[in-house]
Amino acid sequence: MTFWDFLVWSFWFYLVFVCITIFIRVFIDLFRDPELNGWAKALWCVFLVVVPFLAAFIYLIARGGRMAQRSAAGSMQAQAESADYIRSVAGTGTTSPAAEIESGKQLLDAGTITPAEFEALKAKALSGAA
Numbered sequence: 001m002t003f004w005d006f007l008v009w010s011f012w013f014y015l016v017f018v019c020i021t022i023f024i025r026v027f028i029d030l031f032r033d034p035e036l037n038g039w040a041k042a043l044w045c046v047f048l049v050v051v052p053f054l055a056a057f058i059y060l061i062a063r064g065g066r067m068a069q070r071s072a073a074g075s076m077q078a079q080a081e082s083a084d085y086i087r088s089v090a091g092t093g094t095t096s097p098a099a100e101i102e103s104g105k106q107l108l109d110a111g112t113i114t115p116a117e118f119e120a121l122k123a124k125a126l127s128g129a130a
Contacts, residue, residue, distance in 0.1 A: 023052060026059050029067045032074065100125035 001009075030036070030044050047055040060067070104121040107113045113121070 019053070019056075022056050022060070023048065025067075026056050029063070029070060030059075032070055033063075033066075035066075097125040 026048065027045075030041055030048075033041075036044075044055070044059065048059075101122050104113070104118050104125070108115065108118040
């Protein structure tokens with residue numbers, strides 16, 4: 001195998017990889033699109049299976065702009081959901097100092113914590129509010 005054979009083989013391998021990536025991205029976008037009904041999705045799938053290269057190029061030309069918008073919207077939604085989950089787990093911004101003191105008072109009244117622990121919890125809640 002010569003150096004040029006290796007370059008040609010690498011080029012064809014790259015083209016195959018790119019084609020597979022494009023087909024996967026088109027299928028993902030096709031099923032992510034809420035504007036298309038089931039029949040339109042089925043027709044695109046048949047078209048992609050029967051004449052894959054032509055169908056992929058037509059899809060990218062006809063729906064490529066919206067494809068990028070849907071991908072960006074999906075990324076932003078996933079990022080927002082992740083941030084909301086992190087906030088809910090971390091407990092930041094979900095409770096006010098008054099709510100923390102009230103829950104501490106309930107724990108004190110139930111005998112779960114001591115008065116010293118309640119005062120420490122209250123001081124922490126009030127220092128976090130300032």
